[in-house]
Amino acid sequence: MAHAHKSGSVRVEALKVAAKGEDGAETTIVHEVGFTIARGEVLALIGESGSGKTTIALAMMGYARRGCAIRGGSIDVFGTQVLACSASALRGLRGNRIAYIAQSAAASFNPARTIMAQVIESALIHGSLTADAATTKAKALFRELALPNPDTIGDRYPHQVSGGQLQRLLAAMALLNDPDLVIFDEPTTALDVTTQIEVLISFKAAIRERGITGIYVSHDLAVVAQIADRIAVLRHGRLAEIGPVAQMVSAPAHPYTRQLIAAAAPVKRKGPEALPETGEAPVLAATAITAGYGPAGPDGLPRIKILHDVGFSLRRGETLGIIGESGSGKSTLARVVAGIVPAARGEVRLDGKALPPALDRRDRETLRRIQIVFQNADTVLNPAQSIAQILERPLAFYHRLGAGARRQRLMQLLDQVRLPRSVAERRPGELSGGQKQRVNLARALAAEPDVILCDEVTSALDTVVGEAVLDLLVEIQRELTVAYVFISHDLGVIRSISDAVMVLQHGRVVEAGPTEALLADPKEPYTRLLLSSVPELRTGWLDDVRAGRGAAA
16 A cells, blocks of 8 residues: 655654653653664664663654653654654554564463454554455465465464464564554564574565565664664664664774674683593583473373483583573473472482482582572562672571671672672662672572572673673683583573583483584584574675575575
8 A cells, every 4th residue: 555655764863762760850861862764774773771772762653661751852754753743643653654563472462362363453443454455465474474374373372373473473463554664673582593583584575575664673783784774873872873784794983883793793701621530420410301390190200291311411610501492491401400390200410419309308508509590680689688688698598607707708799790899788670680690690609509500691681791791600610610501592602601512402402512512513403403593793694594594494
């Protein structure tokens, strides 16, 4: 459907957004930002959490989050002055002329209605298509976005399709009304690398096919280099630098852009040098672990099996990286080792001694020696307690230290994880994501463990912050010869920090061995697929992958 106002461009001038604190004082979070996007061009907004990228993306629809207000500037989307629109005019724009594809497709769908009913809903609300026409058009979009069974997938409910399929269905919903501007807000962040590739390939094809004008919000430079024409780098709500992708990737001018590019190419933190052979028993070993959830069946095994006959061994001061996609059993394995999920078969040994499978049967000393650090610091730190209270608890529990000794040790722990001592009196809500993850790590170190299980500890962090946490883990390992089991779906991270690596798929070990040797010459097709799916920071990489996979992806 053609629109009269199709000429022109998207122009943002001197955009200013402010946030109101609890005391009523305003802080500017987007400072006088401006840029232009030509028709058919995709501009990437890149920067870490708090840089203002999502705030700017939402402002394009005249929307400010709770506690925020647009305080100045203008946004012109192909002749429509967005900030001058009335509430009803904005309702007419959103989901119709300006479409938004959110990060979490699962949270965007109603589980109680079929997919098709939800995909065509905005077309019916805006009156742009009849139900029949919208359904026909939706099926064509499903086909274009390389979704399986395009004619019947709409009859399913959201929980009956995979995460990557749901993300593409969300895109179909956004594209149904032929919007003038599409905002992609971190649409692949929550996906596994192999799924991310499929989604990126289908998005890129749709962008080319339809000449989409877009804003792509991300903190992943390698992804952005495949999709965008130009990149705008944001820092602390200001525009640091803007330019064509090729130039930004090969010759960035701003020091911060250079830092982002350095962080996108993970450094090898550990050389292949082997630890000296001491002949001592592994500090941690697991043999023939079978585990899962639900009541035991007639064979004595849980009804839902997650892990099948998994084993590994780990020496003092060594890091074992465990890589696999969502649902491969990585986190369940960590929970089995920690005793949170008792194994149905097999055993875990600490210094050669078999451990009781369940947490409540392990003694205090065993609990002290194996610590676990979870992915999301937000959900594991008590928001009502100060950092001092959080860290002093394990000191009292494991080491029975008195108040004076606890205080002294607390300060040492903060130094160890490179946090200022002043954070002791603050609460988790007052800290950044990276600082919270350091507190999480300090709490594990308070026990003085032999083994720390790190479950996706950097996946919720920005690249630059995540790199700093990885550096810290390696420094601490050198100081304390602690062993890590490092779980991640990010091969770059695993490669940079692990001595040995184990690849899991559907709860089975695909292959395992010393990191460099295994990744240089993987024997199994699945490992090769994982390796070939890690985005490279160069333009044209996605097209090469697509060509290599016979464009069938």
